[in-house]
Amino acid sequence: MLIFSATMKKTEENYYYKQIILRNIKKLRLISGMSEEFISSKLEISQGFYSKIEAGKINNLNSYWSQIAKILAVPPLVLALPDCFSIIFEDESAEVKVRKKKVNENEILEKYYNLLKEKDLARKKHIRRLRNRIKILNKEINSLKNINNFYEFEMKNLKTNIDDKN
Numbered sequence: 001m002l003i004f005s006a007t008m009k010k011t012e013e014n015y016y017y018k019q020i021i022l023r024n025i026k027k028l029r030l031i032s033g034m035s036e037e038f039i040s041s042k043l044e045i046s047q048g049f050y051s052k053i054e055a056g057k058i059n060n061l062n063s064y065w066s067q068i069a070k071i072l073a074v075p076p077l078v079l080a081l082p083d084c085f086s087i088i089f090e091d092e093s094a095e096v097k098v099r100k101k102k103v104n105e106n107e108i109l110e111k112y113y114n115l116l117k118e119k120d121l122a123r124k125k126h127i128r129r130l131r132n133r134i135k136i137l138n139k140e141i142n143s144l145k146n147i148n149n150f151y152e153f154e155m156k157n158l159k160t161n162i163d164d165k166n
Contacts, residue, residue, distance in 0.1 A: 017080060024078075024081075025079060029072060032072060034071070
């Protein structure tokens with residue numbers, strides 16, 4: 001059972017990364033103004049077969065991945081990044097322009113690393129704020145417990161006094 005779940009997880013992860021790569025390929029192709037026919041002719045395959053690759057219906061994406069990246073003028077690794085467009089293009093208007101220059105892989109990876117670092121710092125700040133809030137809430141809970149204990153003590157005293165009078 002454990003082997004099956006590990007295999008399923010790996011399959012799901014592969015599917016997730018394959019979908020990221022395919023989405024990035026299609027978006028870069030469209031942004032660059034390239035047609036499926038153009039890329040398929042460069043790959044020396046039919047347009048229908050290329051369409052199947054882009055749609056995720058062909059299992060052997062790895063044999064075409066680097067070739068497609070070369071045609072799109074990006075390093076293959078960039079196509080695997082979930083948010084490669086926010087890294088390649090600094091602003092939305094740059095995304096509309098047809099890209100003619102080659103993308104520097106190290107620059108993109110550095111931007112991606114910095115983006116992850118910023119997200120990690122924001123996450124750590126958020127955790128710190130949550131911990132402080134928990135401390136405050138714990139103090140409030142302790143105060144409420146003390147108040148509750150005081151009321152319980154007073155109620156016992158009142159009950160004892162009432163019982164003594166009767």
